[in-house]
Amino acid sequence: MEQLKTIGRELAMGSQGGFGQSKEFLDLVKSIGEARSKAEEDRIVLREIESLKRRIVEPGIPKRKMKEYIIRLVYVEMLGHDASFGYIHAVKMTHDDNLVLKRTGYLAVTLFLNEDHDLIILIVNTIQKDLKSDNYLIVCAALNAVCKLINEETIPAVLPQVVELLGHSKEAVRKKAIMALHRFYHKSPSSISHLLSNFRKKLCDSDPGVMGATLCPLFDLITNDANSYKDLVVSFVSILKQVAEHRLPKAYDYHQLPAPFIQIRLLKILALLGSGDKQASEHMYTVVGDIFRKCDSSSNIGNAVLYECICCVSSIHPNPKLLEAAADVIARFLKSDSHNLKYMGIDALGRLIKLSPEIAEQHQLAVIDCLEDPDDTLKRKTFELLNHWFIQTMNKVFEHAGDLVNIKVAHNLMRLIAEGFGEDDDTADSQLRSSAVESYLHIIGEPKLPSVFLQVICWVLGEYGTADGKFSASYITGKLCDVAESYSSDETVKGYAVTALMKIYAFEIAAGRKLDILPECQSLIEELSASHSTDLQQRAYELQAVIGLDVRAIGSIMPSDASCEDIEVDKSLSFLNGYVEKSLEKGAQPYIPENERFGMVNISNFRNQDQLEVTSHGLRFEAYELPKPSVQSRTPPISVASSTELVPVPEPSYYRETPQTAPVPSSSDTGPSGLKLRLDGVQKKWGRPTYSSSSASTSNSSSLKVVNGVTQVDGVSSGNSKTHETSYDSRRPQVAKASSHASERFHTSKSTTIYSADNAVEKPNLVQPPPDLLDLGEPIVATSAPSVDPFRQLEGLLDSTQDPGTFGGTKAPDFMALYAETPAGGRSAGVALPLSLNRDGDNLIPGLSNASSNTVHGGTTVTNPSQISKGPNVKEALEKDALVRQMGVTPSGQNPNLFKDLFG
């Protein structure tokens, strides 16, 4: 009875020229439309599922009704519920001869099924049949389905017909056939490798739509193999020229711009073909220059084309005029009030600075503004740019200054990459790391990189090479082995490379992956195990030991991404108390503090000792020096500690300038036994140091450097790295201290070996320094500026507003602050913004598309013909309103928006 009523209504509405759907469907849509919550919507859908399950299997359902059921199934799945009970009915509908039913059936199966679904087999036959249909609309419907449902196995079943359709008289069919081939290329490139020439041919199709579609597969082909398509450069240029000159039918215009989407795709293709190819690029200059000149910069779509021009210009062989035009557009984007344009501007800037770094300076302020913007998307994008920029600038510093770059700079860089911006923004930090890894992998193959730079590269690759999952362990380890091989005479670099290898392998083991040790790594390890350098031997053996450990052991000795964890030094060695007590009970002699044995230590002893340090960490074959009192004073107080030393090298042989190569015995003790070092007097972050008696050793070393510093101010230029280093430290003790702390983190973080940057800081030293020495460092800090400091240059780039007075000892913290503070401010601002959804929906188009760009270029009128001509068509809206009311769909208070004109 009820069904009869429904049919009656349906018939009635059909005659009224209504929407042609049943009251039932209209009610369903209406109730879904008016559901106030997800829960209510779910209840409606669940009821609908029950009803459909019952009714879809009833016999003799009219086709039209069935079509409605299928669409109701689409609703069910769209709203997140399973409609698999009805899939088979959608499949059946594809067999129908009626075009509308068939196409609805195909639509539903492409929405419901993935290419590997069992039901596909029931559709392939139908598709084959439909591809041969006389009705081109049926052929088109089948080709749509081909593009969604055909997988590698079923390609052969339809391929011959698809190829045949490339010559169909209807352009719509040719276009879809090309896209079907495109799909096959994605699923199985080999399946159509003999058919690639078709794409070239269809580029010359008489129909611009077919030509435009053909650009899609060509873009992918050229992405994979640009060299095979260089001959098409001239064709692409000529097509682009014709398009830009308005030679395509008006129907392809969008907001008065000739076929902008085709222009954009052509520009993308040219960017690929012109990359690293001067000759090809020269063909493109004129047409790209024309577009720059002619393109309407007041509309969104015009700016989209201009943005693509910038991408193209920054990819092809550089041309000064085009770069200039690109820079002008970027300046306009960045100055715009529109956040969308700013975003595009930042992105474009990132592309262009690779070619002309000087444009970066012009836009400093605009970039800083974006960094402070409450819009998180924009801020993130800007961070990305700055990271990239920063890494690139650092790369340049290393490349140009080479080995003159102080090792501290390298340590600072590693620290920055490891610690990030001192913010909780992990994404930004990992972005910086990924950015660094990518950039280093790119640069690593270049010949003759400076040693310091290679150390940074190896460290970063070891620490973060595999972190974002973009690069495999075997790829990274291969690169590291290459480095060790190419710079075989540089033991420091080799040391870094081996430790990096160890980290990568440890992370692999920790992640539960099977270790894949490349043969070249294996032979490198073997070679280094027999090295003359004790340091390299040590590292090689440790690497071998680590590889053999299980997941749990690895997790505790090499925790992943723990380079920033603090290491605590138990300076009182309290963990030995029990042992000491036991020994005393057994009658051992109690310990007498050193100063009680020898009194105050003379500074000159230290200095002498310092100068006596040998400059090599290889095996020494000459006799050791005679023991001196001061040497004794520095030996660890309790003999037990030294007995566990892995490599009992006498202390004076450490060379402080190449700290990373000097194994510190005490650390080897603490590592495996799980004991933590604690540095009471050493600050964690940059800042003013708190020199206390507990950190006596620190003040010792800095005051010592002051003494040295006086003697070798003029020695800096002599290239003596040792004296240079020392004077650097004496000027900026805080920085030196912090960075030595950083480097010690770097060294100790997760390995069993600690390679100390500054022994004096780490080692428990019971010597009390003369108190007046503490003050010596301070005034010098404030007065002298460093001779070469790339950080300072960076600051100039990044923050022009910085107060010059803050330079000196505290400059590094300021640099950090640039990174650290802005996101914080931005975040809080973002939170504070009202999450207003109640915007006036009536004026959306101008607001989104044109208004913002128009205000910038003051006075340009919005040229949106469809909009102007349209206006609110009251009559049409009223008619529609009357119609739906007649059908029983009345706008309720709950969701009147259903009736709101999208264009307002």
Place this chain on the structure above:
Amino acid sequence: MGIRFILMVNKQGQTRLAQYYEWLTLEERRALEGEIVRKCLARNDQQCSFVEHRNYKIVYRRYASLFFLVGVDNDENELAILEFIHLLVETMDRHFGNVCELDIMFHLEKAHFMLEEMVMNGCIVETSKANILSPIQLMDKTS
């Protein structure tokens, strides 16, 4: 691949149309849509129309009560996608006349048919409104 999905979602976060160009299971779609909608609906006019989410970039645009969200690859031209959305709305408007949310709900399949003409394999293949609408008009005539 370019476009990975196209969503139409209303102000209340209810999906009005969903088309994916790569296969996701029902659960994955449900989760993804929830996340994206939450993210985009919380943004205001002052913020740009692009949001990064997972490995997609979402380009979105609002028309009255309806949000159009397009998920794209990272190397897609965001401004162009923004205009693609506008072209889609213009095309629907030409067909339905003063298109509103209810038109899309009552004629879900037609909205899909339009998309099928405009986008294939995640690429924009047709931008002429006449070409997009002609098969739909022909079907209307025959039925």
